Amino acid sequence: xxxxxxxxxxxxxxxxxxxxxxxxxxxxxxxxxxxxxxxxxxxxxxxxxxxxxxxxxxxxxxxxxxxxxxxxxxxxxxxxxxxxxxxxxxxxxxxxxxxxxxxxxxxxxxxxxxxxxxxxxxxxxxxxxxxxxxxxxxxxxxxxxxxxxxxxxxxxxxxxxxxxxxxxxxxxxxxxxxxxxxxxxxxxxxxxxxxxxxxxxxxxxxxx
Amino acid sequence: xxxxxxxxxxxxxxxxxxxxxxxxxxxxxxxxxxxxxxxxxxxxxxxxxxxxxxxxxxxxxxxxxxxxxxxxxxxxxxxxxxxxxxxxxxxxxxxxxxxxxxxxxxxxxxxxxxxxxxxxxxxxxxxxxxxxxxxxxxxxxxxxxxxxxxxxxxxxxxxxxxxxxxxxxxxxxxxxxxxxxxxxxxxxxxxxxxxxxxxxxxxxxxxxxxxxxxxxxxxxxxxxxxxxxxxxxxxxxxxxxxxxxxxxxxxxxxxxxxxxxxxxxxxxxxxxxxxxxxxxxxxxxxxxxxxxxxxxxxxxxxxxxxxxxxxxxxxxxxxxxxxxxxxxxxxxxxxxxxxxxxxxxxxxxxxxxxxxxxxxxxxxxxxxxxxxxxxxxxxxxxxxxxxxxxxxxxxxxxxxxxxxxxxxxxxxx
Numbered sequence: 001x002x003x004x005x006x007x008x009x010x011x012x013x014x015x016x017x018x019x020x021x022x023x024x025x026x027x028x029x030x031x032x033x034x035x036x037x038x039x040x041x042x043x044x045x046x047x048x049x050x051x052x053x054x055x056x057x058x059x060x061x062x063x064x065x066x067x068x069x070x071x072x073x074x075x076x077x078x079x080x081x082x083x084x085x086x087x088x089x090x091x092x093x094x095x096x097x098x099x100x101x102x103x104x105x106x107x108x109x110x111x112x113x114x115x116x117x118x119x120x121x122x123x124x125x126x127x128x129x130x131x132x133x134x135x136x137x138x139x140x141x142x143x144x145x146x147x148x149x150x151x152x153x154x155x156x157x158x159x160x161x162x163x164x165x166x167x168x169x170x171x172x173x174x175x176x177x178x179x180x181x182x183x184x185x186x187x188x189x190x191x192x193x194x195x196x197x198x199x200x201x202x203x204x205x206x207x208x
Numbered sequence: 209x210x211x212x213x214x215x216x217x218x219x220x221x222x223x224x225x226x227x228x229x230x231x232x233x234x235x236x237x238x239x240x241x242x243x244x245x246x247x248x249x250x251x252x253x254x255x256x257x258x259x260x261x262x263x264x265x266x267x268x269x270x271x272x273x274x275x276x277x278x279x280x281x282x283x284x285x286x287x288x289x290x291x292x293x294x295x296x297x298x299x300x301x302x303x304x305x306x307x308x309x310x311x312x313x314x315x316x317x318x319x320x321x322x323x324x325x326x327x328x329x330x331x332x333x334x335x336x337x338x339x340x341x342x343x344x345x346x347x348x349x350x351x352x353x354x355x356x357x358x359x360x361x362x363x364x365x366x367x368x369x370x371x372x373x374x375x376x377x378x379x380x381x382x383x384x385x386x387x388x389x390x391x392x393x394x395x396x397x398x399x400x401x402x403x404x405x406x407x408x409x410x411x412x413x414x415x416x417x418x419x420x421x422x423x424x425x426x427x428x429x430x431x432x433x434x435x436x437x438x439x440x441x442x443x444x445x446x447x448x449x450x451x452x453x454x455x456x457x458x459x460x461x462x463x464x465x466x467x468x469x470x471x472x473x474x475x476x477x478x479x480x481x482x483x484x485x486x487x488x489x490x491x492x493x494x495x496x497x498x499x500x501x502x503x504x505x506x507x508x509x510x511x512x513x514x515x516x517x518x519x520x521x522x523x524x525x526x527x528x529x530x531x532x533x534x535x536x537x538x539x540x541x542x543x544x545x546x547x548x549x550x551x552x553x554x555x556x557x558x559x560x561x562x563x564x565x566x567x568x569x570x571x572x573x574x575x576x577x578x579x580x581x582x583x584x585x586x587x588x589x590x591x592x593x594x595x596x597x598x599x600x601x602x603x604x605x606x607x608x609x610x611x612x613x614x615x616x617x618x619x620x621x
Contacts, residue, residue, distance in 0.1 A: 036534060037615035057538050064536020071618065075531040079223040091216045092536035137535070 003028045005042070008194065010178060012144075015171040017190030018180045024196040026180035027149050033178060034067055034147040035059045064093035068138030070163075072150035074130035076122040083109065083118035086137045093141065108136040112166065128159030135166055146170060148179040152186050164189045213541065214548075221548035224521065232553060235517035238510025239557030239597060240564060243590045245506050247565020249499030250586030252572060253492055255579035260488030266406040267481035268347070272445040272459050273412055274466070278475035292473040295440040297425075299469060300339060303445065303462065310458070311447040314342030317425060318413070318441045319432050324370070324421055325387045326378040333374055334420045335388060337428025345446045348417060353382030353397030361424040369397040373418035388421060391431045410479050413442075455482050507593060511601035514553050518546060518605035529609055530617025543610040550602025551595065558594030565590065 003025035010016050010033075018026045031037035032044055035051055044051045046066075051059065063069075076085045086105040095101065109115050112132040122130055131151065138146055148167060152160035160183065167177050168189050179190065187193060225232040267273060278294030300315035307313060317337045324333050336342075340358040348355075351372055360367050370378075370386065375398045378386060385392050404416040429437050445462065447455055459480040466476055522529070529542055537545075569580040 031615040034534075036530075036618065037613065057540075060533070060536055060538035060541075063534060069534045075527060075534075075618065077528055077531070079227055088532075089535040091213070092532070092538070092541060095212070 003032070004196075006196075010176060012176055013171060013174045015168065015177045015189060015191040016179070017187050017193045018178065018196060019182055019187060019193060020196030022182075026182075026196055029196065030147050030149050030178060030180050034069065034145075035063055061093065064089055065141055066144045068141070068143035068146040070131070070134050070138050070146065070148040070151040070167075072153040074122075074127065074134045074154070076130055076133060078122055081119050081121055082114065082125070082133050085122065085133055086140055088137060089140050105136070105140055108139055109133070111139075112136045113162070128155050128162070131155055131159065131163060132166075135163060139170070143175065145176045145178065148177060148181075150181055150183075151179065152181065152183050157185075160186065214544070217541065217545045218548045218552070220545055221552050224525065224545075224549060225552060228521070231517055231520070232556075235510075235513045236553050236557035236560070238513040239507065239554045239594050240510070240561035242503055242506030242508075242510045242597070243558050243561025243594050244564040244568055245499065245503035246590050246593060247562055247586055248568045248572065249496065249503055250589065251565070251569040251580040251582050252578055253496050253499070254581040254583045254586065255569075255573070256488065256492050256495065258581045259579040260485060260492070263406040263408070263410070264481045264485045264488075266403070267410070267412075267479070267484070268444075268446060269482060269485070270447045270450045270455060271345075271481055272447070272455075272462055273479045273481070274443040274445070274462070275412055275477050275479075276439070276441050276475070277477045292470040292475050293436065293439060294470075294475045295443060296438045297339075297440060298438065299466065300440060300443055302469065303443065303465065304341065306465065307445065307447075307458075310449065311445055312341050312345040313339075314345030314444045314446075315339040315425065315440050316342055316442055316444075317428060317439070318415075319428065322421070322432075323387075323389055324374055324378065326380050326384070329378050331374055331377045331419070333371070334415060335428060335432075336415075336420055336422045337425040338422055339425050342422075342444065345444045347446065348402060349400040351398045351400040353395070355397055356422060356424050361426060364426045364430055365424060366391075366393050366427060367396045367424065368393040369399060369422040370395055371399050371416070371418040371420045372401045373416075374421060386421075388423075388431060393421075393423065393427075393431075410481075410484060411477055412479055452482060456480065459483075503593075507597050510554075510557065511597040514550055514598065515601040515605060517553070518550055518602060519608070521549065522546065522605055522609045526612065526617045526620035529612050530614045530620065533612070533614035534618065539610040542612075543606040546606035546609045547599065547602050550605065551598045554594045554598030554602075555591065558591045561594065562587070562590050 018029055020026050028037065032039050039052065051062070054062065077088065080088070083102065083105055086108060087101055090101045106115065106118060109118055112135050114129060114132055114136070117125065117129065122133070125133065131154070146167065151163050151167070155163065164186055167179065171177050171191070179186070181187060274295065276295040278292070297315060300313055304313040315338065319335045321332055322335045324331050338356060340356065340361055343355045350369070353369065355369055356367065359365070368386070368388070375381065380386060380395055382395050382397055384395050386395050399417055402417040404414065404418070405412065407414050423431070426437065447458055449455070459478065463478050466478070467474065470476070532542060566582065569582070572578050573580045
C-alpha cells in the first residue's frame with residue numbers, strides 16, 4: 001500500500017500543504033485527489049460527487065476544466081513554443097467562445113514575468129523560467145483547484161519564492177491549492193499543513 | 209470542433225515525427241518500398257493486359273488464323289511431303305463450305321520484299337494474293353476504289369489494291385498503274401490505314417497492311433511463279449458468333465478437320481487469338497500473384513517497422529503522454545494522436561513510394577521493353593494500402609499509449 005488509510009477534507013480557497021518524509025505518500029495523495037491515479041480502496045469526492053464513479057471522459061474533462069497541475073520537474077512539450085505550451089489545455093477541451101485564447105495565455109505569461117518568451121522554445125529557458133511557464137499553463141483554464149507536487153523542488157531560493165507568491169495569489173483569488181512539499185520555507189505559505197506519517201498510518205494536522 | 213481536434217493532433221503528430229527525422233524516414237522506407245512494388249506490379253500488369261488486348265484486337269477476337277508450316281514439318285522428313293502438301297486451296301474451299309453462314313474464310317499466298325515502283329519512286333513491300341473472301345475475313349476497309357472480286361480471280365485480272373503507305377510514297381491513286389518488280393499492275397483500290405498485325409510471340413508471320421499490295425490469288429502466282437498454284441501460305445477465318453465458347457469449339461473442329469484432311473501431318477499452325485488472351489490472363493495472374501506477394505510482404509515488413517518506431521516513440525514520450533492526460537487529453541485523443549503519427553509515417557512512405565513506383569515502371573519499360581500502363585485503380589489502391597497498413601500497425605501502439613496511467617507516465621524516467 002503506497003498510502004496509509006486517511007480521511008481528509010479540503011475546503012474552498014484553502015492552501016493545503018502536505019508534508020512528510022520521502023515515501024510517506026505525499027505525491028500518491030496528490031495523484032489520487034487529482035485523478036491522475038485511481039485508489040485501490042476508498043473514495044475521492046469533489047463537491048459531493050464521487051470521482052471514482054466518473055467515467056474516463058468525465059475525468060479528462062474535470063482535469064481539463066477544473067484542475068491545474070504543477071510538477072516538481074517542469075514538464076513542457078519540447079517541440080512547442082512557450083506560448084503553445086500554455087495554450088495546450090485549450091486543445092483538449094471546449095474552446096471558450098468569449099475568450100481570446102492566445103491573448104489570455106500571453107497575459108498569463110506576462111503575469112509570471114515571461115511576456116517576452118512566448119515564441120521561444122523550452123530548451124532555451126532556465127529551470128525557474130520553465131516552472132513559471134508550467135504555472136501559467138496551470139492557470140490557463142481558470143482552475144478551481146491547483147495541485148502542486150514539490151513545485152520548488154528543482155528551483156533555487158529566488159525562483160522558489162516567486163512560485164510560492166504566485167500560488168498564494170491564486171488562493172487569495174479564491175482558488176484552492178493543494179501542495180506536496182518538504183521545503184521548510186514553502187510550508188509557511190500554507191493555510192493548513194497536513195503531515196503524512198506512513199508508520200502511524202495516520203495524518204497529523206496543524207493550522208498555520 | 210472535431211476538425212479542430214484532428215488538425216491539432218495531426219500537427220502534433222508531424223512535429224513529433226520531425227524530432228527524429230532519420231528514424232521516421234527509415235520507418236517510412238519499408239512502406240515506400242511496398243508501395244513502389246505495388247505500383248510497379250499494377251502498372252506492369254496493366255501494361256501486359258493492354259498489350260495482350262491490343263494484340264488480340266489486332267488479330268481479331270473472333271478470328272482463327274492458320275499458316276502453312278509444311279517447310280518446318282517436312283524438315284528431315286521428306287516422306288511426309290508425299291502424304292500432305294500443306295495448306296491448299298481445297299482446304300479453304302472445304303472450310304468455307306463447312307462453315308457456311310457461320311463465318312468467312314479468306315485464303316492468301318504471300319511474297320516478301322517485292323519492290324513496288326512508279327515513275328522513279330519505289331518502296332519494298334509485301335505482296336499478297338488473296339481469295340475474294342479475304343477482304344471480309346480480314347475486315348479491311350477501303351480508302352478509295354474497289355477491292356479484288358471473284359471476277360478478278362477467275363479471269364486472273366492484272367489488278368491490285370495497295371496499302372495507304374505505298375500510295376503515299378508512290379504518289380498514286382486508283383486508276384493508275386504501278387510496277388510489281390518489273391510487272392505492271394492496275395491499281396484499283398487503296399486500303400484504309402489499318403496498321404500491322406501484332407503477331408509477336410504468336411508464331412504468325414508479321415504483316416503491315418499499310419505496306420502491302422493485294423492481288424487476285426492466281427494473278428500473283430502468274431506474276432511470281434515457282435510454287436504449286438494450289439498451295440496457300442495461310443487462311444484467316446472470321447466467325448459471326450463472338451461467343452468465347454463457340455469460337456473455341458469451332459477452332460477445335462477446324463483443327464480436327466485439317467488434321468484429317470492432311471492425313472495426320474501437322475504441316476500448318478492454327479492460332480486462336482482468344483486462346484492468346486486466356487494465356488495472357490493466366491501469365492498475368494501468375495505475375496500479379498508473385499508481385500502481389502512481394503508487395504504484400506514489403507508492406508508487412510514496413511508495417512512492422514512503423515509499429516516498432518511508434519513503440520519506441522511512445523517509450524520516449526511517456527512523460528509527454530502523462531502531461532497531455534494531466535491537462536485534459538482523454539484516452540481517445542491520445543490514441544488519435546498516435547494514429548495520426550502512424551498515418552503520417554505510412555502516407556509519407558506511400559507518397560514517395562508512388563513516385564518511385566512510377567519511375568521504376570518507366571525504367572522497366574525503357575530498359576526491359578515491357579509495356580506499362582498506369583490505371584486510376586493502381587493510383588488509388590497504392591496509397592489506400594499504405595493507409596490501411598498505417599492504421600492496422602498503428603492501432604496497437606496507439607492503444608498502448610492511450611492505456612498508460614497518467615501518474616505512472618509522469619513518473620517515467
